[in-house]
Amino acid sequence: MTTFQNDAITLPEAPTRHPGLLAWVSQTAELTTPERVVWIDGSAQQHREIIDDLVAAGTFVKLAKKPNSYWCASDPTDVARVEDRTFICSVDEADAGPTNNWMDPGEMRTILKDLYRGCMKGRTMYVIPFVMGHLDAEKPMFGVEITDSPYVVVSMNVMAKTGTRVLEKMGPSADYVPAMHSIGAPLEPGQADVAWPCNDTKYIVQFPQSREIQSFGSGYGGNALLGKKCYSLRIASAMARDEGWLAEHMLILKLTSPSNVVKYIAAAFPSACGKTNLAMLEPTVPGWKVETLGDDIAWMRFGHDGRLYATNPENGLFGVAPGTGWDTNPNAMRAIEAGGSVFTNVALTDDGDIWWEGMTPQPPAHLTDWHGNDWTPSSENPSSHPNSRFCTPIRNCPILADEYDDPAGVPISAILFGGRRKTTIPLVTQSRDWAHGTFMGATLSSETTAAATGAVGVVRRDPMAMLPFIGYNAGDYFQHWIDMGKGADADKMPKIFYVNWFRRDEDGGFLWPGYGENGRVLKWVVERLEGQVAAVETPIGHVPAPGTLDISGLDLDEGRLEQAVRVDPDEWKAEIPLIEEWFDKIGEKMPTTLITELNDLKARLGAA
Numbered sequence: 001m002t003t004f005q006n007d008a009i010t011l012p013e014a015p016t017r018h019p020g021l022l023a024w025v026s027q028t029a030e031l032t033t034p035e036r037v038v039w040i041d042g043s044a045q046q047h048r049e050i051i052d053d054l055v056a057a058g059t060f061v062k063l064a065k066k067p068n069s070y071w072c073a074s075d076p077t078d079v080a081r082v083e084d085r086t087f088i089c090s091v092d093e094a095d096a097g098p099t100n101n102w103m104d105p106g107e108m109r110t111i112l113k114d115l116y117r118g119c120m121k122g123r124t125m126y127v128i129p130f131v132m133g134h135l136d137a138e139k140p141m142f143g144v145e146i147t148d149s150p151y152v153v154v155s156m157n158v159m160a161k162t163g164t165r166v167l168e169k170m171g172p173s174a175d176y177v178p179a180m181h182s183i184g185a186p187l188e189p190g191q192a193d194v195a196w197p198c199n200d201t202k203y204i205v206q207f208p209q210s211r212e213i214q215s216f217g218s219g220y221g222g223n224a225l226l227g228k229k230c231y232s233l234r235i236a237s238a239m240a241r242d243e244g245w246l247a248e249h250m251l252i253l254k255l256t257s258p259s260n261v262v263k264y265i266a267a268a269f270p271s272a273c274g275k276t277n278l279a280m281l282e283p284t285v286p287g288w289k290v291e292t293l294g295d296d297i298a299w300m301r302f303g304h305d306g307r308l309y310a311t312n313p314e315n316g317l318f319g320v321a322p323g324t325g326w327d328t329n330p331n332a333m334r335a336i337e338a339g340g341s342v343f344t345n346v347a348l349t350d351d352g353d354i355w356w357e358g359m360t361p362q363p364p365a366h367l368t369d370w371h372g373n374d375w376t377p378s379s380e381n382p383s384s385h386p387n388s389r390f391c392t393p394i395r396n397c398p399i400l401a402d403e404y405d406d407p408a409g410v411p412i413s414a415i416l417f418g419g420r421r422k423t424t425i426p427l428v429t430q431s432r433d434w435a436h437g438t439f440m441g442a443t444l445s446s447e448t449t450a451a452a453t454g455a456v457g458v459v460r461r462d463p464m465a466m467l468p469f470i471g472y473n474a475g476d477y478f479q480h481w482i483d484m485g486k487g488a489d490a491d492k493m494p495k496i497f498y499v500n501w502f503r504r505d506e507d508g509g510f511l512w513p514g515y516g517e518n519g520r521v522l523k524w525v526v527e528r529l530e531g532q533v534a535a536v537e538t539p540i541g542h543v544p545a546p547g548t549l550d551i552s553g554l555d556l557d558e559g560r561l562e563q564a565v566r567v568d569p570d571e572w573k574a575e576i577p578l579i580e581e582w583f584d585k586i587g588e589k590m591p592t593t594l595i596t597e598l599n600d601l602k603a604r605l606g607a608a
């Protein structure tokens with residue numbers, strides 16, 4: 001390891017000659033006063049050494065039953081993204097818009113500088129050079145995360161490409177996103193550490209104009225693995241607006257039909273609403289095959305042929321554990337079996353394996369729950385936190401598509417928007433055109449989940465599943481989506497669909513079985529793209545004509561299917577005021593195209 005001692009804060013022996021980076025590293029060390037500085041080189045050996053430190057510190061427990069895999073539990077207060085502590089610090093408040101928290105960048109920098117002063121005392125400061133997306137992309141998307149959390153280092157090594165090869169590619173002058181992170185838990189001499197140090201004060205801050213990130217107080221993935229949501233969505237969305245592309249909260253999958261027609265599909269669902277599951281789907285309809293390209297983030301740019309091409313900037317999976325099982329998502333199960341994973345806030349079995357609700361139908365007779373307490377099936381609380389996660393190399397995914405590694409990406413034929421709605425939203429609806437599809441995305445709604453702190457199950461608008469991730473004004477973001485369709489050849493743009501796996505019956509049960517059965521909806525989507533099946537025009541868009549959704553072999557009574565796909569005018573009339581309230585919130589920046597779409601919808605519903 002390349003280290004230097006803090007009692008001589010001179011420039012460390014660094015594996016780069018990038019003057020800007022060297023200056024930032026030394027200034028940060030001076031401000032945060034760590035015990036030592038370590039450059040992450042991306043080697044397996046260094047990765048192992050840091051893991052060994054985590055085991056010695058009691059943060060990680062090595063699993064006997066899975067190769068090179070570790071269990072850990074966070075502080076019970078540090079389990080999810082903190083949206084109320086997340087800020088977009090644009091120069092002008094108007095650029096952050098009505099959906100983001102904002103503070104003057106200068107004021108915010110002062111607050112954070114005060115918090116960062118001495119914050120790494122007694123700890124190691126790690127410098128993680130990383131690239132999101134391909135190292136050989138036309139313009140590689142570099143970042144450097146500074147952190148005092150070895151958990152973050154190990155996770156970043158899984159989620160991104162890290163280390164010296166990145167520095168070499170950066171050379172002495174490449175632009176990079178400086179991503180500053182501290183758990184905010186300095187150690188006084190002789191003070192004992194805890195397994196998951198963090199701070200009650202939390203800030204997750206993006207400076208979209210200067211392309212910088214500063215995070216404080218949390219070790220949770222979405223708050224601390226800064227290449228992921230902070231860079232690849234919040235900062236990248238602002239870059240994408242400026243440069244004419246899209247940075248989206250979408251999975252990417254490859255779908256092959258029985259006659260070997262290949263389509264690439266992207267889908268945006270809010271956190272904990274089914275992206276990882278759909279990305280690794282095992283279709284139940286015979287002959288259809290899904291392969292995975294990405295499960296959380298898609299960057300989409302126009303290719304020379306005028307089509308929209310998507311790449312997944314990530315290198316790993318950071319999936320919701322509960323509900324992941326051999327029945328629901330066998331490919332995710334195989335991925336975690338393959339090893340190299342970190343499990344956070346799940347339960348530990350007595351023989352050194354992990355378990356969570358939904359992994360197997362029968363829970364083990366005894367577990368250690370995520371709080372470290374004894375757990376039995378009669379225990380009152382779940383064994384695992386609802387937002388517990390597995391962090392696994394994407395290479396472990398047994399159905400990873402070969403195209404995953406292609407820096408050019410894959411041409412997207414369809415985009416799905418979806419959320420968790422008990423009512424109103426049918427199983428699948430096709431938009432009439434790009435503008436209408438953008439309207440569907442802009443009015444997307446979902447019940448809140450445990451992926452963010454706060455109440456669960458509350459319906460809110462979550463446009464394009466990007467509410468917590470749009471790095472600028474949401475009205476400008478919608479306009480950017482409309483503009484992306486404008487210059488383009490309509491035939492070449494992806495067709496947009498709205499799906500809902502989560503509609504319920506009167507007893508609260510899911511009307512649609514979901515998971516592998518969602519392949520039936522993907523089949524209908526492809527058949528629509530190919531002009532092979534009919535749809536019925538309704539006020540909200542095109543829904544499957546009777547008999548076109550393949551339910552052969554599915555044990556689902558006709559009445560339930562009918563309820564799952566139903567367009568209920570009364571439910572939609574009740575939805576209109578909620579959409580209007582949302583449009584009012586966006587205010588004058590709401591594009592007129594979308595206002596026209598809303599008025600047209602009202603007219604078609606007879607609600608005008």
Ligand SMILES: Nc1nc2c(ncn2[C@@H]2O[C@H](COP(=O)(O)OP(=O)(O)O)[C@@H](O)[C@H]2O)c(=O)[nH]1
Nearest residue numbers: 271272273274275276277320322323501514515
């Ligand atoms: N009922 C139902 N639940 C689903 C479906 N797909 C995913 N889930 C559950 O939703 C939760 C989040 O899924 P995940 O794919 O991790 O969501 P992501 O955060 O968007 O990637 C998990 O508990 C899943 O088991 C589905 O089709 N139907």
Ligand SMILES: C=C(OP(=O)(O)O)C(=O)O
Nearest residue numbers: 081222270271272296451
């Ligand atoms: C990492 C997250 O992602 P996901 O969208 O998979 O829930 C999160 O919300 O913190």
Ligand SMILES: [Mn+2]
Nearest residue numbers: 275276319320
């Ligand atoms: Mn996911």
